[in-house]
Amino acid sequence: MAILKFRVYFEEDDSIYRDIAIRHKQFFLDLHQAILKAYEFDSKHAATFYRSNDNWQRGKEISLEKYDKSYVVEPLLMESTTIGSEIFDPNQKFIYQYDFNRNWTFLVELINVSKEENPKIEYPAVVRTEGIAPSQYGTKGLVGDKLAEMEEKYDLQTGAEGFGTEGEGEDEESDSFGAEDESSEEEF
Template identity: 40%
Template sequence: MALYRFRVTFEDYDDVVREIDIKSNQTFQDLHYAIHQSTGYKPDYPSSFYISNDQWIKGEEITFMPNQRRVDRGVSLMEKVKLSSFIDDPHQKFYYTFNFDRPFDFHVELMKIILDESPSATYPQVVKTVGEAPKQFGNVFNPTVLPPTSEEFDFLNEMEYNPEDAEDFSEVNEHGEAVEEEEEEVGEEEDEFGDEFSDNEGFEDDDRRGGSKDDY
């Protein structure tokens, strides 16, 4: 019985590689289980192989645990389709999507055909493992729950108010105006006018004195 050696790689993780030997008369479902024996994933999730070309373009679908839409379309089932039915190229390629709800995509490529199987071996058989497969369901997100906070805003506490700083606040009247500053401004204005009047008085005295001199 001929053996197929497939090279299996994650589409998004090039450094993770598996090589699997499987009999030509075994099914796509056997290959499906062998892949997840090598990744450590639980295999019982809806998945599909697609016959593809060298550019990994999806063609005919072969499915596992199909939904009703696939059943209605008459998509072939993995458990009923032998691998040899779709090996038309010595480097045949299959695009493989595992778990449609939280998918991982794989490239599955036929590397070589081995004519003599080992009588003591059990197939499928993982013959090469490179790299660690990513976690099946990724990292679990545990949000941090913050304690409830009061909606009230304590102005004095937020501003780090100190009673000793009360001297820095000016007294205000009912209109919110600073009383002391206003009085000081008024006083300054009076001083200015007072200075002007004092200068004028001096000027009048000079005129009087000057007039008396002229009369004299």
């Protein structure tokens, strides 16, 4: 069974992406749920995929459900459309749109096809994560695990190699500056 690896870019910043491996016989609904999980989004909103070309133009729609809007061509449904049935190019692209009010858009690109299935992985699976995902409902702080990841990645620990102690312990100079500041305040 073929394993397809897709790179799912956050449209506004292509340095933020998730790589998702999925079987070609799985459905777009599975890919939709994997993307939401990878970006830590809930599944409360409408969503659709569009088959795309190299210029990221929207083509055939593969929708979560048939929405109350006019369609030029009836959309395919995620729950009944296998991913492999919509792959026509070795670099096949899709546009994934989630929550039509907030208009979250992700660019989905096929980056690898493999015949080897890893028995240790439950598909679909996020196999690579780059960048901090945007927050679905506002700002997201760097706390807990995310901060630990940043510290590890960028070596932000105190006293890390390459950071000197220059400027520490020079209190005498700062005291004299403090005295000057006080006297100049009295003159005014």
